[in-house]
Amino acid sequence: MPRENVVDLIRQSKPIDVTRPVRSDDVRGRTIVITGGASGFGASFARHWAAHGAYLILGDIQDQAGEALVAELRSIPGASPHQHYRHCDVASWESQDAFFRDAVSLSPHGGLDDVVANAGVSDNDFSFCRAEEKRGAGKSDATTGPDKPDLKCLDINLVGTAYTAHLAMYWLARNPGSTASALGRPRTPGGGGPPHRDRHLLLVGSVASLWPVAQATQYTASKHAVLGLFRALRGVAGWQAGVRVNLLCPYIVATGIVPPVARVALAGAAVGHVDAAVEAGTRLVADASIVGRALVVGPKVRVRDDGETYEVTELLAQGGFAADHENGRGGEMAGRGAVSLRRGRRMRTTTSWWR
Secondary structure (H helix, E strand, C coil): CCHHHHHHHHCCCCCCCCCCCCCHHHHCCCEEEEECCCCHHHHHHHHHHHHCCCEEEEEECCHHHHHHHHHHHHCCCCCCCCEEEEECCCCCHHHHHHHHHHHHHHCCCCCCCEEEECCCCCCCCCCCCCCCECCCCCCCCCCCCECCCCCHHHHHHHHHHHHHHHHHHHHHCCCCCCCHHHCCCCCCCCCCCCCCCCCEEEEECCHHHCCCCCCCHHHHHHHHHHHHHHHHHHCCHHHHHCCEEEEEEECCCCCCCCCHHHHHHCCCCCCCCHHHHHHHHHHHHHCCCCCCCEEEEEEEEECCCCCCCEEHHHHHHCCCCCCCCCCCCCCCCCCCCEECCCCCCCEEEEEEEEC
16 A cells, blocks of 8 residues: 555645744643642643643542642643642553543533543563563572562553553544544644644554663563553554554653663753653644654754764764654655764754654
8 A cells, every 4th residue: 555545634734844843822721630730741741731720630640749739730821720639540440541531521512632641651671681580489499580660660560551542532532512623633733722633643652662771671671661552553543443643752751750770870961851841742732733643852962063974873872863854765764874964953852753
């Protein structure tokens, strides 16, 4: 089947023009659910979107932090009072099911416009490949076998995200005022009129969705899985449920998910900025014409004045990141040689669309 026919079938939109301004005001009046919303990226999304008039329902297991954040959101000048927090353990189906039903009941219009599958944790055990003998076995030979591994990271990042996506498919398709035929329809310029009722699932991956992170076996596996989930869902969600699915892959940012050992390792290296990730996430949420696309957000990278290219290994050594979206090959990740960057820009944050 020709590629253009596949694009039509899954209703994939054109490549994202990341040079266009982000219209944050287009989130006004939309009901947005965020898992893992009490801290990190989730809290940053919430603050920005609340300031632009969105209605938010945050789910997390950090109840004290979540309630405090909701109080903060309600105090933002111009923000809606429709800001809510509910306890949600994403690794539990029962907890997520109850959370989504609560979210629908809390929504001013009785439905959900956007679901942001953001909840995630880092590895809690960096010795996955160095399995030791069973604790307390009293032996140190090959007969004891290892302890059962703690797979909490996979339970939250993979199983939890799958639960969120499944619930999102159900509730988004039942969003009052939305229609499957409106998938990919841009909002009228100017932001006037009633809120655009949407059906949007935003999956939050990571650069670990694209390449491995040393000593983070479960985290890398889980974020690769989120990429696979995105690729699979975007192919069917549009024509089955009228839901648009997008993916956000931030670079390493100094949020609570980054363990202390990683922060030490990153000392002196470039890291991503939360604001850049929030801007990219807002672009995907606010622009209803974006369907089946991914944005990768990296830190600022240095561009040589002589127009020479950086080798990928050199970019990584400097903490830099870039995507080869200027070479006419459809925004493929640069992983086979040099990355071409435009001459004359000394520093820039790399936000790139990707297949």
